[in-house]
Amino acid sequence: MSAPTDKTPKIELRGLKKSFGAKTVLDGVDLKVGTGESVVVIGGSGTGKSVMLKCILGLLWPDGGSILIDGADVSALSGRAREARNARIGMLFQGSALFDSLTVWENVAFALQRRSGVSKPEARNIALGKLAQVGLEADVGALSPAELSGGMQKRVALARAIATDPEIVFFDEPTTGLDPIMGDIINRLIVDCVRELGATAVSITHDMASARRIADRIAMLHDGRIVWDGPAGDIESSGNAFVDQFIHGRAEGPIEMAVRR
């Protein structure tokens, strides 16, 4: 293991494989994400985008390949070492995954209170600040997550993911279920996270407008592999039939959806 240099990617996936029973989901994913870079992963529903993030977090065990963070293999970490690694990563889950036994602000302050021994009032202040950043008033903080709309839950989950200012953030469909204006506010927030805090971001989205806005680079996952990977500006002229079909949302093309007519 060599010392990380500026050239060492923050996250690197090499031949990542994951199957569920007989069903192969990831079949050799190779992806590099540089420090301070924002990469958007696109791809059809069910191609394994969420599974890929869960493998990096150690929530699913990969069947093969390696996962390197700062040049060090993390795919076999367990226990304390995994906890220490995850402490540097924030994750917005696709389904929000808020703790329904806690109030909204306790959700956002959860890691703060556990991690750095911040006092309760301090943690509450930070949490309310983060909630304000995602457009939620302070009085929402005292509600329970079940009392919020789906879009509000998503924003609380986003505030929780960035509450500790992590080095790496994963956003699984950050703008799904939000109105266009709030969607743009969230896009800007993600851009700010990367630009101002220097975080490394991997986002998953189906929303191409959002992808163009937040991505430095876009990678497309199809059939268990990254079929295209390039600067966000090149997406229109990728020359890749899969990408073209996806970004223009055409039913005809090389990607065949299993639909019976």
Added chain:
Amino acid sequence: MNFLAPIGRVFIGFLVATGRLVAFAALSVSHCLRPPFYGRSIGRQMIQIGYFSLPVVGLTAIFTGMVLALQSYTGFARLNAESAIATVVVLTMTRELGPVLAGLMVAGRVGAAIAAEIGTMRVTEQIDALATLSTDPYKYLIVPRLVAGVITLPILVLIADIIGVFGGYVVSVHSLEFNAANYLKLTWQFLEPLDVVTGLVKAAVFGFLVTLMGCYHGFHSRGGAQGVGAAATNAVVSSSVLILAANYMITAAFFGT
């Protein structure tokens, strides 16, 4: 030869399930012994598991004590051995029925609730979220429940013993017309510390089993509402069976020859 294959498959499946459960239990216990400890969560679970089970355990105990006195009277009266009633009530309550009935009631009330709560957290990815927020799910979710179960069940059983004996006393004195002082004297006469202690040991084991099965089935539940429902059912059924089996084994260990 082919008919052996399904039998083998069932047997292997059983071994795999047992192995998974034992591994889960070992991991959970090892987490009980290592910091950090979430004291507040333990307190909250003790209230949930212990305090809120008091009414149901108390009611079960009082009616059981009453029926014990009544039934042993109808039996012993024929042999002119009514004086044994007090002893029967107190020994049955402390050694067997106190711990077993409290264990079963708590299995129904608490085991299902634990499995449903943790199962819902599993299927809504809240357990995954815990792991991304610097919190070990074993420490945060499972350890407090196990510790609370092992501590509170003996307390519940002690209370159940007292209430059960009181139930027997009420029936004996008020409807069977025993002398109150005499009944109490007979209650103490043959009661040994070991009788109560074995009951409390049983209670601690049952508390562990109930919370362990609730946590285990919840933790490994999958597949949405249906999976959570199945987890709750499995938690109650498996912990009830384990309670009865463990009860026999502990009795055999203490009193068997």
